[in-house]
Amino acid sequence: MSVALALSGCSEQPRKAPPTEQEIHAGDSGDASGIPGRHPYRCDDDRPLLVDFKNEGLTLELRRDGDAAPVVLTAPAAGLQYVGDTMSAMFSGNELKIEEGDKPPVLCRKDTSL
Secondary structure, eight states, X not given: OHHHXXXXXXXXXXXXXXXXXXXXXXXXXXXXXXXTTEEEEEETTSOEEEEEEEGXXXXXXXXXXXXXXXXXXXXXXXXXXXXXXXXXXXXXTTEEEEEETTSOOEEEEEOOOO
């Protein structure tokens, strides 16, 4: 019986899931600015979009350029939809789908041509 108790005390702790892409990007930088969490995207309307991952990837700051005021979106947990006052966004791999009011959705892809 003491062996069973000793073995139960050594049980392996549950492993934490691997970090999401958003958690990873919150700490690195994908553009020349070197700002932690900033990554360039290119949208299907051929406009650039800067995405700043904050708060371990649970907050997004979206800007059309580095000097613009950000649109802030938040998600309650990794992998869920980001929402803001007038806009929402959802990741699927390296793609970000942005929906805003009655406008058609905009699809943005991570820009790898730095």
